[in-house]
Amino acid sequence: MFREVLLVEDSPGDVRLTREAFRDVNTSVHLHVATDGVEAMAFLRREGAYVHAPRPDFILLDLNLPKMDGREVLARIKKDDSLKTIPTVILTTSEAEADVANSYRLQANCYLNKPVRFDAFESLVKSINDFWLTKVKLPPQAQSG
């Protein structure tokens, strides 16, 4: 069973690491990438070039993004009745308590710090795969959208 994962991340290096780490542990992951908040919302709302985009089963969201930052993307997702059920996990370099508190207040499903070290980053993606894409029951796809 395929898992459609939307990664919202502007760093090409981190996109690549994430893609490779998922590929190592789970070949059923279809990883879609949006590199800024505007693109992320267009993907989620299936607008313009994204009219045929699949609905993600899971979202990994960086906070610091160009055009529209991840904080605003999170707020918009969680205010939208059709998008708010998609588990949205923050994956960011920010360790600021204010960002952690604010993300949970906006109903982020979880908040993770992005490790700097390569091996730790890989290990984190593998833990995300093990917990969220293997053990967790994700919302059923057949919803309004």
Next chain:
Amino acid sequence: MPMEVLLIEDSLGDVRLTQEAFRDANTYIHLHVATNGVAAMAFLRREGVHSQAPRPDFIVLDLNLPKMDGREVLAHINEDYDLKTIPTIILTTSEAEADILKSYQLQANCYLNKPVRLDAFETIVKSINHFWMTMAKLPTQAISE
């Protein structure tokens, strides 16, 4: 600093298994138990005998509970400005898609099925501990205190 975890679970057998699995995985967890939804809400609202209860850092919630079921507890948590930031995961025998969807609509952080087999149950609790108590950043106690 110990982590305060509220387990809302009516099966004493499952409570014991959970206590043991958390204890093996992590000695810094204070596990509080509520065996029905009414007691759970009293604990969370610090009412009556629970006036000195600590604010949980994390909640594990079964859906099928006496007096007030877990679905209603989740709805109350979600409606409460102060309580809704506490990461709340569902751990239940229910595999019903309707329960999964509704839980995410009510902003449960994630939904897990409770395995019947002892070894699988232990594995799930340990993975909860690993992901939520060692990797995730949880909102700090400083919110609204």
